[in-house]
Amino acid sequence: MKIVTGNDLKTGDVIWWSGGETWSRHLGDAIDAGDEAEAVAAREEAAMRVNVPYIVPCEQSDQGPMPLHIKDRVRAFGPTVRADLAINTNIPIVKG
Amino acid sequence: MANPQFYLREDTPCSDAPIAFADFGDASNAIAVRIEPGDDARSLLPHLGQLAMIDISFPAFGDGRGYSSARILREAGYEGELRASGDVLIDQLSNMRRCGFDSFAPSTPLDENAAKTAFATWDDVYQKTVDARTPIWAKRHG
Amino acid sequence: MYQYDQYDQAMVDARVAEFRDQCERRLKGELSEDQFKPLRLMNGLYLQLHAYMLRVAIPYGTLSAKQMRMLGHIGRKYDRDYGHFTTRQNIQYNWIKLEDAPDILADLATVEMHAIQTSGNCIRNISSDQFAGAAADEIADPRPWAELLRQWSSFHPEFSYLPRKFKIAVIASEEDRAAMRLHDIGIQLVHNDAGELGAKFYVGGGMGRTPMIAPEIRDFVPADELIHYAEACLRVYNRYGRRDNKYKARIKILVHELGKDEYTRQVEEEFAHMKTLGLNPPVAELERISTYFADPDFDQNAPDDLDMSDPDFRIWVEQNTHAHKQSGYAIATISLKPTGGIPGDASSDQIDLMADLAEQYSFDELRVTHSQNIVLPHVKKADLYALWQKLDAAGLAPANLDLVSDMIACPGLDYCSLANARSIPLAQKISERFADVKRQQDLGELKLKISGCINACGHHHAGHIGILGVDKKGFENYQLSLGGSGAEDTSLAKITGPGFDEDGIVDAVETVTNLYLKTREDGERFIDTYRRIGMAPFKEALYG
Numbered sequence: 001m002k003i004v005t006g007n008d009l010k011t012g013d014v015i016w017w018s019g020g021e022t023w024s025r026h027l028g029d030a031i032d033a034g035d036e037a038e039a040v041a042a043r044e045e046a047a048m049r050v051n052v053p054y055i056v057p058c059e060q061s062d063q064g065p066m067p068l069h070i071k072d073r074v075r076a077f078g079p080t081v082r083a084d085l086a087i088n089t090n091i092p093i094v095k096g
Numbered sequence: 097m098a099n100p101q102f103y104l105r106e107d108t109p110c111s112d113a114p115i116a117f118a119d120f121g122d123a124s125n126a127i128a129v130r131i132e133p134g135d136d137a138r139s140l141l142p143h144l145g146q147l148a149m150i151d152i153s154f155p156a157f158g159d160g161r162g163y164s165s166a167r168i169l170r171e172a173g174y175e176g177e178l179r180a181s182g183d184v185l186i187d188q189l190s191n192m193r194r195c196g197f198d199s200f201a202p203s204t205p206l207d208e209n210a211a212k213t214a215f216a217t218w219d220d221v222y223q224k225t226v227d228a229r230t231p232i233w234a235k236r237h238g
Numbered sequence: 239m240y241q242y243d244q245y246d247q248a249m250v251d252a253r254v255a256e257f258r259d260q261c262e263r264r265l266k267g268e269l270s271e272d273q274f275k276p277l278r279l280m281n282g283l284y285l286q287l288h289a290y291m292l293r294v295a296i297p298y299g300t301l302s303a304k305q306m307r308m309l310g311h312i313g314r315k316y317d318r319d320y321g322h323f324t325t326r327q328n329i330q331y332n333w334i335k336l337e338d339a340p341d342i343l344a345d346l347a348t349v350e351m352h353a354i355q356t357s358g359n360c361i362r363n364i365s366s367d368q369f370a371g372a373a374a375d376e377i378a379d380p381r382p383w384a385e386l387l388r389q390w391s392s393f394h395p396e397f398s399y400l401p402r403k404f405k406i407a408v409i410a411s412e413e414d415r416a417a418m419r420l421h422d423i424g425i426q427l428v429h430n431d432a433g434e435l436g437a438k439f440y441v442g443g444g445m446g447r448t449p450m451i452a453p454e455i456r457d458f459v460p461a462d463e464l465i466h467y468a469e470a471c472l473r474v475y476n477r478y479g480r481r482d483n484k485y486k487a488r489i490k491i492l493v494h495e496l497g498k499d500e501y502t503r504q505v506e507e508e509f510a511h512m513k514t515l516g517l518n519p520p521v522a523e524l525e526r527i528s529t530y531f532a533d534p535d536f537d538q539n540a541p542d543d544l545d546m547s548d549p550d551f552r553i554w555v556e557q558n559t560h561a562h563k564q565s566g567y568a569i570a571t572i573s574l575k576p577t578g579g580i581p582g583d584a585s586s587d588q589i590d591l592m593a594d595l596a597e598q599y600s601f602d603e604l605r606v607t608h609s610q611n612i613v614l615p616h617v618k619k620a621d622l623y624a625l626w627q628k629l630d631a632a633g634l635a636p637a638n639l640d641l642v643s644d645m646i647a648c649p650g651l652d653y654c655s656l657a658n659a660r661s662i663p664l665a666q667k668i669s670e671r672f673a674d675v676k677r678q679q680d681l682g683e684l685k686l687k688i689s690g691c692i693n694a695c696g697h698h699h700a701g702h703i704g705i706l707g708v709d710k711k712g713f714e715n716y717q718l719s720l721g722g723s724g725a726e727d728t729s730l731a732k733i734t735g736p737g738f739d740e741d742g743i744v745d746a747v748e749t750v751t752n753l754y755l756k757t758r759e760d761g762e763r764f765i766d767t768y769r770r771i772g773m774a775p776f777k778e779a780l781y782g
Contacts, residue, residue, distance in 0.1 A: 010265060011335045012289035048267050052285060069712065071651060074660075075287055079652035081580055081662045085318060133481075158276060158359070160399025164476050167396055171515060187260065187277055194395035217256055220245050222389045224517045225396070232245040232389070233519035236526065 001032040003065050004040050005075065006053035014075050014087075015050060023049060025087070027076040028064040100179055102189075102200040102211060109199060110149030110177050130181075137165035144174045152197070154182040163195045170196035170226035189214040196226040239302055239603065240385050240530045242350045249392065250347045253354055257281045258340035265337070280360060280398070282328075282353030283339055287655045290334040293356040294346060298366035298384040298408070299327035299606040303593040306604050308349045310589035316342050321589065323574060323582040325646055325697060326405065327365045327606045328356055332653055354392060359400045361391035361472070365407045367415045368607040371531055372569050372615040374561040378427050378435055380410040382528040383464065386519065390465050397472050401479035402487035404472070405444075408437075416608055417724035419443045419452045420700060422489045423471060428458065436460045441471055441501070442493030445694035449730045450490040455502040463509075465518040470508035474501065533564070534601035534616055540566025544619050551626050553675060554637040559622065568619050570600075572612040572629060573636040573644060577673045578666050581647040582610030591632050599625050608724075609646050609685075611639070641678040642686055642751070643669040646697050650690030650707065651714070657690035659707025659714035664688055667744045681751055683763045685723070700724035702765040703750065704731040705743060716743040720750065720776055721768045732773060735781050746780055753779045 004017035015023040016030035017040055024030065033040045033055070041053040056072045058065040067073050078086040099109050114130035120143075128149040131137060140150065150169060152162040166178055179199035180192050186206055193215055224231045242250070257277075264274040278284075282293040294309070301309075309329055313321045316338045317331040324330055334342070346352055356363055364384045371379045387406060391397070397404070407418045410427035418424035424440035437459045443452030459467040478496075480486045493501045542565050546552040560569040572592060575581050584592070592612055596604045599621045605613035617625060629635040638644045645668065648654065650661030665688055672678055687701030691708075698704030704719040715737040722731030738746050751764065753776060758767045768776070 007285060007289070010337050012285065012333075014288055052271055070714070071287070071655070071657075074651055078288065079662075080660060081652050081666065157273075158399055159481060160359075160397070161477055161481075163396045163399065164473055171511070185273060187273075188399075191393075191395035191398055213259075218252060218393065219248055222249070222392055223394055224515075231519075232249075233523045235245070236243070237520055237522050 001058045001060060001065060002034060002037040003030040003056050003058050003067075004033050004037055004044070004050075004053055005030075005056050005072065006041070006045070006050035009048055009051040016076075017044065017050070017053075021047070021049060027067075030058075030065050032058075032065070100181075100199040100201040101205055102215075104193070104198045104215075105177060107177075109179075112149065114149060114151040131165060133159050133161035133165075135165070137168045138172075140169065141172050144169070144172060144176075147174070147176050149177040149179060149199075150174065151179045151181050151201075154180060154184055154188075157183040157185050157188055163191065166192070166195040166197055167226055186210045186214050190217040194221065194223075194225050194227050194229075239300055240297075240381070240527060246389070247347075247350070250350070250352050250354070253281070253352065253393075254340060254343045254347050257343055261336060261340050276358055276399075278339075279358035280355055281339070281343065282356035283334070283336070284357060285655075286332065287651075287653055288332065290336055290339065291653070292331045292334045292339060292342060292353060293324070293328045294331070294351060294353045295356045295363040296327045296329060296351075296606050297388050298364055298370065298381045299368050299608075300366075300370070300381060301596075301604045301606065302349075303597040303602050303604070305349045305351055306593035306596065307590055308345065308351065310586040310593065312342055312345060313586040313589065319587075320583055320585045322580075322649065323584065323606050323610050323612070325608050325610060325695065326363060327368075327608065328363055329606070330649075332649075357403070358398075359402050359404075360398050361394060361400075361404045361406065364388050364391065365405070365416055365421075365608065367409045367411060368605040368613045369415060369560060369569055369615065370410065370605075371533070372562055372567075373411055374563045375413055376410045376563070377429060378410050379528070379531050380408040380425075380427055381531050382524055383425070383427065383437065384408045385527045386464065386524055387468065390468065390519075394472075397476055400472070400476055401481045402484065402489075404475075404489065406468075412726060414724070414726040414728070417697070417700060417728075419728045420445055420449070420697075420724055421452065423468070424452050430458045434460065437464055437467075439467065439471070441505075442490040442498070443728075444488050444490040445697060445699050446488065447485055447692040447694070448488075448491065449694065449699040450494060451728050451730065452490070453493070453498045455498060455505065461524055462518055462521045463513065464524075466512040466515075467505075467509055469517060470505045470512050473508050474504045478504075534603075536564045536567060536616070537618065538566075540564075540618050541620060542566050544622065548623070550630075550637075551623055553679070554626050554630075554635055555622060557637040557641065557679070558635075558639045559617075562616065564616075566619055568617050568622060570614045570617045570622065570625060571607070571639050572614065572634050573638055574611050574634075575638055575644050575665075575669065576633055576636050577643065577669045579669070580662050581645050581665050584612075588632060588634060591628070592634070595625060595628060609644060611644070637675055638678060640683045640685065641675075642672050642681055642684040642703075642747075643678060645669070645686045645688060646701070647688040648690050648696035650688075650696075654690060654695075656693055657707065658692075658709040659690050659716065661688045661690040661696055661705075661707060664705060664707075664716065664740065664743060667740070668747055671744055671748060681755070681764065683765075684751070685765075686747070687722075697724060698722070699730050700728070701731055702763070702768070703747060705747075706733075708737060710737065714740060716740070718743060718746050718750070718780070720773065721765065723765060727765075734773065734777055749779050750776050
């Protein structure tokens, strides 16, 4: 599956496309953009609802969409070395 | 050819279309020439007397070679029109002015007020360049 | 310390206003991200892995207590209560909002600070020796020269769109504490035969994916020609540096491809031309700046002896203090490398405390080091014990300067969008493995440097032991290298062989240090043993 991420222009927060014109701070809210991913990214960037969007390949896991690449998992969950700054998850970022 | 959007000289903009630097040989009697970032501005120095306009092209605003070309020409005493053309944006105007440009032909027209503000960005400047402004160090030791 | 006059202040204030306008235009959509990016970068604002990241310059690494407190305040008010000190004497905040950025720059401007040119393809923050003005071995204070260069390079109209970023370091000792020859321009102040002070220029050093040691291109540039010469070096680069490939765009590639002699010839030609233009500030300007760096009012009768009966204090003094040019004083380094900690990070409270201690014990001055530590440059020996006790109580007294746990580590994949692997967890594991300070002292000086990608922000090429994180089919993998140095014996490290996983690399570090312990001769540091016996025995121990 393909989900779309980027940053909020004003706050810089990592955000995930959650359908229509909505974006969420939480990876769990992301939905599969499928073949529309490129179009969603372009449309949403043009509408300034996201800054520098890109498409993240994912797999569906028990906890919801899970990015395949570690970089996107770190983005989703926060720095691995500051548990106090983690974004509301206990999901391990490094897959065993 | 269209007039430059901003013209900071007393005279009128050169109306001749500039010829490409590559076509400007010793035999050419052109009065306007266009140089690209990779062209050596110094090879124009023997011909400055005949030139009324030198158009320095900025195909991309991030390519800063044109700033050196401009300063080199002014340092050599060139007094004709020095035009910046191409990807010329608001936030580059002040630096371009400081390097000797006095004519600006952005490929996308710029907001007039924003440009005015941009040209006046610095009350004072740290470096001595070719724009005849007195640098801060000279004011300190006036 | 340098103090802004009305001109300097006006420049910084104008820049804040300009950036506020640029941010507003971006937020309104009048600037595209492509157009805004180089503008925000020239004000130190990146879009990083988690948020905007702001890099604030600490020119030549010197700070007053008031400035240091402002850094704490910014962490507290606009970020998440901490900051990260970098290898180029900057501090980075990782969780900045674009809408706050102009206010932060305005706050900084109230204490004569800024984020100008801390990123982008321009001349970056000028770095220097963290012991400048205090070191027993310097021939002059390099900071006035660095300040002169700071002013010249600020908003330089010709050099704001260089082929790539440009870093300058200035030192004034034979001992190089600033990795000077790994900069685009390294300047060492020297005396000529007539006893005049001038600058020796090294050009074309750097790390990244093609590390190079800068060759010397001129043995003496007089004080009144410094700007002319720098301007010549930059103009040749701006005109002829490669712009077709960002990985070949640094000046080191130009110097390498032209050859040192041809590059030097072109610079000399341009220099001769510059001299006819009268661009250089008069020596009186350097003298004006120098008056701000006069020695503080040292107590000439301060006692030189020190009670070291407390064994923990003794270890800290041995490890973290250096000889001061004034008898009765010492240079104290505060290590930001606690066991299991994040190299270079400090909380806002710790930043405030260090500011207080600078005010109380160090004539109001602090320094930031290229190895991500903080220095109190002028501490009376008689005050060292009290200082140490206060540092210790705040977790700021690791006695590990230049030891294996005093690592340089880049932010890595935990923060950086360029990274391929995490750096910080490795630093934590290595410091835990070598937690015993006696063991570290026995290993002696050992510079371990970790980068999370080929861009080498963690200086792995210059580590006695270097570690480079790479992405191996979606997994983090770490390459080990040995034999680098960023000091006056500059050298580039060589890769040992196949990489390791996260636990494997910690074991590998222990393997090579064990071999060193078994093999070393009297007085040899790790790097000395490596240079004597070569790579083969280390390879054998690692992969044999």
